[in-house]
Amino acid sequence: MKTNRTKQQLWLQVMMVAVAMTAGWCWFAFGVPYTLYTKEQLVLFVADWAAVAEYLGRPAILSSIVGDYLTQFYLLIGGAATILSLFMLLLWWGTRTALKRFGAGTLSATAWALLPVAAEVALNCYVEYPLSMTIAAVIAVWSFVAWTKMREGASKYIIAALSIVALYWLVGAHTAIFVLGCAAWAWKEGRRVWSVVMPAVAAGAVALWGELLYLPLSQSFCYPLIENYMLQHCSVFLITEAAFVVALVGARGRAWLGALVATLMAVVGVAMITDRTQEYWLGMSCEAYFNRFDRVLERAEANWEYQSYVASYYTNLALAQRNELGEHLTEYYQPSTYGLMLDVDEGAGYCYAIAAADATAAIGDMAEAQRATLLAMTFTPHQRSSRVAKKIVEIAMVVGDRELAEKFLWQLERTAMHKTWAAKRREVLATGSAALDVERAKLVSGDGFVGANDWYPALYALVEANGANRMAVEYLLSMHLLRKDRERFVADYERYFYPYWGAMPPKIYQQALMMAFENESELVAAINRYHISPEVQRECIEYSRIYVAEQGSGEALQERFGRTYWFYCNYAQMK
């Protein structure tokens, strides 16, 4: 009977953990995959002495080195989900062992140990929450478990105090788990003084290391998180500590309650922390980075509810890659011109700055692309980013800045996941390529001055330098269209688009041209000159008829003409 019950309990435990871990894996793999891909892009782990030595000057050296090294593998499909799940399993196992050391029953410990795991799962949904924090939690919990196994006595507590100082240097902020565990243990053993001394030692360690490593107290408390720079409120990491304490207390109670609290914590935490809009546009950014523009458009078509400047920006870039901006521009959400080019300034943030270089580099505005990449590198949490490094290499290769390309290739060659990419680029650097020549043909030759994010002069310089640069021409025309500047659109259409591609005008351009001429004879001439299709002519007449009949009511036009330039022109407003 007893054996049956034990077997049942074991089965229940296995099921509980298997379900929790599978759910975690699935959430990481399918719920927030792009947040996790982005984390990889924010790391550039160069396997050499100087790069590793940089970690020595800050707390959390062990967790940061291991974390940044492993974050590289987030680039693999399912890599992030697998790595995180493994650490979650270790965290659960460590916490469960700790709870059992406190006298919790096996089943209860199994359930309540899921609490810190739930907290870490939720926290990992922040782009800025590094893997090193989860690793730190694992190390802290297991250090505590190891410590509890020491023989009871004053020396045990002295060792704990010394361990706090060392552990902070090794894992940073999550040392708090160890501290809380030791304090609770001391309390349990009736050594009440030590349970007060432990937090005091921890505060001293944070202050000491802060002084030694030149960090203000507010930073050393959260390190490796950086207040305001990475997260608005870095102290959110304490959710895990709180979950650990709740588990210590709760593990004396019912197992089912532990499972319920853990589930609630995971669901609420994930729901509160996950930013679906951000995940959506990070997805577009990542797919563009992976050069899968088809998927960018798929996402654009499938998710209208997550509109943002960056989502529009990548939609437009994907259209431009196919020379279809003029065909589909107003079929997607367009926040005026803010979705064509991204302005980068002090408040832009790194995700925005990283994205900004993609369109500018694609149209050949390498000056602006270079500026955006340098700022992106500056804005990233540790001024290192594999994605930005690759972009710098690409730009440097196009502009012929060989030494700069080689510097960053040298770094990328020493990474786990980008060395093949780097080797291929080094080959191209040596031999050249047709694709490189195409990009070089887009470059502006004469120097000129522009304001920051001043797109018109930059676009005009590009189309003047190379009339065949269709992407730049389409961006210029789209900018006119989205600003509803039909006069400049017609002038530049005539000057830059018509000579090369005028025989087959894209649909949105045809619609704009139909709108540009009010005089009937001019319109007839324009229809002939610009090859306006009979279909567009018919639709225009129909649009005008309904517009007049309904006295300008947009609702009557929305369903049929909501994605036309006419509708955009008449009704689109910036909110």
Place this chain on the structure above:
Amino acid sequence: MRKSFIIIALTVALAACTSADKRTSDQLPPIFPDYAGVTVPVNIAPLNFDVTEPAQRVEATISNGSEQIEVKGRSGVSILPRKWRALLAEAEKLTVTVAVTADKVRTEYAPFEIEVSRDSIDYGLCYRRVDPGYEYYARMGLYYYDLGENEEHILIENTLMGSSCVNCHSFAKTNPSRMMFHIRGKNGGTLLHLDGENALLNTKTEATKVSCVYPSWHPDGRYIAYSINDIKQTFHNVPSQILDVYDHWSDVVIYDTETGELNTYPILSDTTRFETFPSFSADGRTLYFCSADPKAAEILPEVRYELCSVEFDPATGEVGDQITTVWDGDGASLLFPRASYDGRYVMVTRSAYGTFPIWHKDADLWLIDLRTGERRALDELNSDNTESYHSWNSTSRWVVFSSRRIDGLHTRPYIAHVDDEGRFSKPFLLPHDRPLEWYDGLMQSYNIPEFISGPIELSPSDILQAEAGAVELNAR
């Protein structure tokens, strides 16, 4: 039997290890940094180097004629400081022979020489490390580097100060006891460190409208000349130049550390001219500065700064009533004048136009001989890329300057020797223990390298204490 087998196996393994083909090359070894033909001071730290090509083994023999040391490494060599110092102590020059083993081929390259100068160099360099863009910044700091030990020390990092910008560190004739730097942003000011006393000054007064910018200490350590600039940014539409900076207006003022007054002068606040980049002469009786016509500022590529001077009376703190044009730049813009402490030279950066040569590839160093009036481009120091900021050591036998010659983006400090005849040696990159990894891995630029004659006795906590309250200045 087993023993015999082990012996045979070891012999074969040993033979395999030593069976590399041996070749000689008449080329110089592919090392970084390039030390071939440079002149170094007798008290410099070991010139460790790495090879820039894949290697399994690097061997170097360094000889001073009577003694030699041999060093080996996998991809570079790290020389023991003790052995290096002993070698340098008696040396006039060093001969370095490098052999690189790669793909089982050992190639011995042509030896090269390093001149050893008896002119000692100062204790170290102080510089800022900052992201190369200059538009915005993240983590930055002021650091000083012990040239005899290859050790970097933190003076202050902006992470300690709410991510404020720190810049324009300056010393009275390399004296670390009389120094200053600016802290920008909230709670900012100019930190003045005078013989152990620290004060944070708010140099923005009603009369000057903006805070002080580019400094120059008077050689006796009492006065600091500053430019005050209303600075704007613009951007280029061709790559690799990115950013330009220009002034809407600029004047020169002088701060008296004894009276605590910021002195303004009509002649240096001429509304018909820009005045910037002040620099005192060695005797402290002349103030050099750069001056431009504001009318040209409407078109940035037409802005040309010329080098001017005005007399200065250290007793009264007054300037003369006559401005002299030392050199009009011959159609180019002259920036960052720095007078040598022996009174012989003024070194300037010369660029096609403007006031911010950091991104100007054409920017080069020029030398003006104050005894003969001769001016020349310092071809010994210049490269195809940007050379910009520069400063002299306390004996005026060494100069340090910023150059972007390595990758065109990140500024690195180079040091060169100047002899009695005003000839400059081939410059060498600031030595580092693992130079290739350090410089290739470093994403920041070295900014404003200044010599210091000793360690800086100023701790971050001293700075933070001073930051607690800024002293308002009176402008006179």
